[in-house]
Amino acid sequence: MTIVQFAPFASLADPNFWHALTNLKIDVLRLDDHTVPLSASYTSGRSIVDRETGNEIALGCNITVGGEAFRDQPQLPANSVAAHGVFKNFNTIEEFKATDKTALFNQQADEIWESITKGSTDLLTRFLLITYADLKKYKYYFWFSFPAFVSKPAWETDGDWENASQSFSDATLTAVHSSLHQHPRSFFLVRTTNDTHEVASVEEYATFFKDVPPASRTIGFTDPSAAHSNPGWPLRNLLAFLRYHYPTDAADGFRVLCWRDADVSSDGHWKSRSGIVRVASGDEKVKPSAVGWEKNPQGKLGPRVADLAPMMDPRRLADQAV
């Protein structure tokens, strides 16, 4: 039994996002530093094979905020799923430094937990972004956090994560692919009965799996991670959700499908991973502690800086124009 280790989200802010933030700050927020809703998106994890060395290289477990992040109904990139969060901009770097980050974080974690107790999966990927924008210098200080609950005891896997084709038939995976291709979902359930493959939302767990033996119950999620033995961050809160509502099933174990096949594989090779995870029973109903501040490139807990001057400063752009 090994402890399941989740690949943390890595935030990726599109240049359009900084433009949108600038406009929001100048035209709407001004000196207002209340929280604003924000949406991001992620796709299933990608890896590519280096043509020169033959190594498989996993791209990051990315979550992207784009130019439409502040819109009510943002247009999602193809094959991606949405994550909703809150955004808070500070007017000075001092306020940004001094703010009580633990309180902001816990507020989000509390909301996620409340939604779990109510039986909804909508807020499982809720996140927080705090920023300070130095608009004159086109510099943006920012810090994401993706609250996730720490399970005590931790979730464990039997053996290692394996390629999904070892536990699922091609037909099942194809059915999942076509279902998700039409309606991307963050989290889903899969059952196979008499050669029919069905996909449903996690909220339908009780009815959907009523006549399904535990061994054939599959929990799936769109997995932004591409690392072989690390499922992505969203699974963490999904497992917290399942453990809260179905503690005995959690002790028996769930078969998890880490969905990573957004692109059609032409050669019949699936990239998705699968494994069985279980957790010993404990205080399921007590709110666990949460973690999730994103680390900076130095691997420390701290904010990051995006210097957009080379791409936004008109003088700079004029300099390099020929």
Next chain:
Amino acid sequence: MHAIQQQYWAVRDYLSPVLKESKFKEHGRITPEEFVAAGDFLAYKFAMWSWEKGDQSRLRDYLPADKQYLITRGVACLRRATSLAYTDEDEDRERLLSFGDLSSTGNEADEWVETHAGRPSHKDSEAVGVIDDIPDADDGEDHHGVSQAMGGLAISGSDDIPDIDDIPDMEEEDLEAGDDEATAAAPKAAPESGVIDASQIKVASGNLLQVRTYDVMITYDKYYQTPRIWLVGYDEKNRTPLTPAQIFQDVSADHAFKTVTIEPFPHSATLQAASVHPCKHASVMKKVIERMNQNVVEQEQKSSPSGKDKQKKWLFRKASGNGKEDKTAPPGEPADEGDGMRVDYYLVVFLKFIASIVPTIEVDATTSF
């Protein structure tokens, strides 16, 4: 000066008429309808490509509102093109890529030279990051190492990591109590699983890789009547947008500074992106298409005595503009065989051409086709 030029381009673009009849065969140029048809095919065949609406205030009325431009996100770029100096001895390594399947004839002559296949980088990645002196503006004659000089144009000392002073001094280790055993630690350089994590690659010293990702957009350029490619890059380690100078490191030396420039992206009010200037696209595409078509026709005439009626027409799938037929009639499998290269393949071929300009950005996923 540049601003005036851009105004001029905008006006010229506005005034130039929309290409109505197809000149795909004679000039390598395509109409907006053909652009949509070729884009539909690309998005159908390769799920990584999708249509975007773009900024509503920048709609081009000659394109369907929901099909303004094509985008693919997170295209990997493992090496810097500046580290791939091309020499004569490399010619031996040129590899013929066959995409005969494209024309549904299986013709072996439909091959494409891939120049950068399997070539080791000549310089290690450390050298790429080194910033030379800022070159004099007069040095324009010196075409060798132009892209290196572009690297030098970077704001002095602009490494990927911002100045130490700029990072607010606020490391807060006490924010989260202790290490969380269920958070995957930053992967080691050589994990047992054989998969390398992109963010770790530069850390491994001596490793030639430094992964970046690109968002690649294809728009339709009304003036040149060809597709036009746009690039927005990210550093995989910091996950911040690349500077123009950094983007030029990924452009092959023959093109950097000459055909690749930073311009306002036409479907956004604010975004600036690197773009390959389309002035030569039509003539290059014409040559490529001619050659491909010739091969296809020759092959057909060899194989079938009634080759006469094969030249009758190029199958232009009429895009109705509302894209209704996309789902009902997958453009993938041509119903009528033996008509040479159809316009649907235009963008697939175009991407192969673009891949020669940005050799290390894997825009061309079509080799597995």
